[in-house]
Amino acid sequence: MNSERLISLRGVTVDLPVQETRARSLRKAALGIAVGGVLMRSRNDHVTVRALSQINLDAHHGDRIALVGPNGAGKSTLLRVLAGIYPPTQGTITTNGVVNAVFDSSLGLDMNLSGYDNIAVACRYRGIDRATMEGLRPSIVEFSGLGGFIHLPMRTYSLGMMARLAFAVTTSIAPDILVMDEWLATGDATFMEQAQERLRNLVDEARILILATHSMALVKSLCNKVAVLDHGRIAYYGPLDQLPAGVYPPLD
Amino acid sequence: MNSPSSTMRSRRLMRLTPGNSFAELFDSLRLWRLWTSMGFTDIQQRYRNSVLGPIWLASALALTIAGMSLLYSQILQVPFQDFAPYLAAGLMIWTYIASTATESCHAYVTAEGLIKSLQVPYFVYIFRVVARNLIVMGHNLVVVAIIWLIFGKFMLIRPVESLIGISLLILFSAGVSAVFAAIGAIFRDFYQIITQIFQILIFLTPVFWLPKSVGSRSAFLHFNPFYYMMEIVREPLLGNTPSSFLYIGAVSFTVASLIAGFIAYAVSRKSIVFYI
Numbered sequence: 088m089n090s091e092r093l094i095s096l097r098g099v100t101v102d103l104p105v106q107e108t109r110a111r112s113l114r115k116a117a118l119g120i121a122v123g124g125v126l127m128r129s130r131n132d133h134v135t136v137r138a139l140s141q142i143n144l145d146a147h148h149g150d151r152i153a154l155v156g157p158n159g160a161g162k163s164t165l166l167r168v169l170a171g172i173y174p175p176t177q178g179t180i181t182t183n184g185v186v187n188a189v190f191d192s193s194l195g196l197d198m199n200l201s202g203y204d205n206i207a208v209a210c211r212y213r214g215i216d217r218a219t220m221e222g223l224r225p226s227i228v229e230f231s232g233l234g235g236f237i238h239l240p241m242r243t244y245s246l247g248m249m250a251r252l253a254f255a256v257t258t259s260i261a262p263d264i265l266v267m268d269e270w271l272a273t274g275d276a277t278f279m280e281q282a283q284e285r286l287r288n289l290v291d292e293a294r295i296l297i298l299a300t301h302s303m304a305l306v307k308s309l310c311n312k313v314a315v316l317d318h319g320r321i322a323y324y325g326p327l328d329q330l331p332a333g334v335y336p337p338l339d
Numbered sequence: 340m341n342s343p344s345s346t347m348r349s350r351r352l353m354r355l356t357p358g359n360s361f362a363e364l365f366d367s368l369r370l371w372r373l374w375t376s377m378g379f380t381d382i383q384q385r386y387r388n389s390v391l392g393p394i395w396l397a398s399a400l401a402l403t404i405a406g407m408s409l410l411y412s413q414i415l416q417v418p419f420q421d422f423a424p425y426l427a428a429g430l431m432i433w434t435y436i437a438s439t440a441t442e443s444c445h446a447y448v449t450a451e452g453l454i455k456s457l458q459v460p461y462f463v464y465i466f467r468v469v470a471r472n473l474i475v476m477g478h479n480l481v482v483v484a485i486i487w488l489i490f491g492k493f494m495l496i497r498p499v500e501s502l503i504g505i506s507l508l509i510l511f512s513a514g515v516s517a518v519f520a521a522i523g524a525i526f527r528d529f530y531q532i533i534t535q536i537f538q539i540l541i542f543l544t545p546v547f548w549l550p551k552s553v554g555s556r557s558a559f560l561h562f563n564p565f566y567y568m569m570e571i572v573r574e575p576l577l578g579n580t581p582s583s584f585l586y587i588g589a590v591s592f593t594v595a596s597l598i599a600g601f602i603a604y605a606v607s608r609k610s611i612v613f614y615i
Contacts, residue, residue, distance in 0.1 A: 104613050171458045174609040190456045197380060199387065211373050212457050 094146040098178035102135040138164040140319045151290050153306040154299040156316035162299040170266050184263025198242040209256045223259050231255040250274045264295045360605040367462030374463050378470030397482045424492045427483040428573045429546040437537040439472040443516035444523030444530035451615045465516045495578025504572035514596030521607035525614050564592040
């Protein structure tokens with residue numbers, strides 16, 4: 088087992104500015120000039136929300152980390168930091184390897200194209216060349232279990248069908264670090280079974296899985312570590328079986 | 340210990356270390372398939388379920404040229420067969436410049452879903468706007484070419500100088516796009532301002548009139564970057580070689596726009612995701 092550190096977060100803080108249309112208009116910036124300020128002065132009046140505060144987190148090969156916590160605890164923000172989408176306001180993040188993140192099952196795809204064509208689009212967004220994509224596509228189609236629906240426009244799909252396709256694409260790309268938000272749970276029982284099987288295999292191939300979820304069943308069956316977030320801070324991070332009582336009640 | 344399948348991997352697209360805008364630029368250029376296909380998809384979307392589709396683009400241009408040429412060739416006392424090809428080229432180039440500039444203000448805003456879920460360097464969203472408008476210009480070129488054929492100007496086109504001019508124009512507009520995309524994402528009023536400015540600029544730039552009508556020393560020409568960009572493309576298309584004065588102006592404005600675009604990108608890069 089290689090215990091090389093693949094993800095390392097040090098003192099990561101993320102402040103999300105609260106958007107208010109007036110603050111962003113040039114009128115306000117211009118008024119700022121008129122009273123002698125600098126152009127970006129209106130920024131100082133911005134209300135910000137501290138979504139994450141001083142997060143330290145290390146992940147190694149083979150870690151399957153469940154990110155749990157109440158709504159608004161910062162789970163999605165942390166996933167976006169891990170995926171390189173939100174730059175930290177303070178602190179540093181080091182990742183070693185390819186990160187693939189899926190935040191919702193639509194994958195940012197074109198709903199007017201068929202699922203089949205969208206596999207190509209999704210791969211293109213992830214920097215995968217055409218030949219590799221063509222090699223992957225049959226197995227993606229098969230794993231999605233969509234059958235003939237794969238050739239229908241994606242707008243005809245149900246949420247569960249999209250989740251199937253998104254999951255098949257994401258896990259076929261085989262990233263070193265797989266980051267997934269909530270959406271997985273939209274699949275049906277059969278699919279959840281297959282999906283968990285596949286995720287276990289992925290992690291057996293020495294990769295990292297980070298999964299935000301509210302489903303304790305999913306946490307227990309998939310993950311070996313748990314990070315409990317509360318108000319943007321990590322309340323506990325460590326092995327699942329050593330989670331102290333009372334940190335995150337639903338686990339009991 | 341790497342598993343065999345980890346050799347098959349996607350490229351790492353986003354650099355997490357700050358100050359890596361250069362690396363993001365090169366990554367984005369390598370992703371040319373992505374932004375060209377995004378450009379094509381944008382046009383398909385725009386004309387989905389439309390019978391004529393992108394032909395509407397070309398027909399709008401054809402109608403404008405026909406009507407305006409009739410009127411302006413009389414106002415300016417220029418022969419119709421000379422003015423129609425001149426106006427056709429000018430309108431085609433101006434349409435590209437103006438729509439690239441105005442659409443760039445929304446380059447990041449319209450890509451919100453992608454920016455918030457994918458690790459793609461943002462230059463891709465800028466190049467997508469440029470690519471989309473080049474595709475539109477390609478459609479318009481067909482109309483313009485037909486007009487040149489009708490009036491016998493087609494054989495006059497200087498291919499090498501035209502290509503140099505178009506390349507400079509593309510670089511220039513990419514720089515402008517990067518600046519406008521950054522400002523447009525943070526200040527939502529910016530799009531309205533730019534739209535109005537370009538509505539005026541079309542009259543201040545020689546599109547409907549000839550540069551010689553205002554005299555060669557006019558400030559309308561000398562301080563207007565779009566005059567240089569217009570002339571270095573239009574002149575070779577009409578069979579003339581642009582003067583070195585025009586080239587010096589065009590190259591200077593292109594370099595300035597690229598530098599400004601890069602700086603705007605590097606400065607705004609980390610904030611954009613929070614503003615869209």
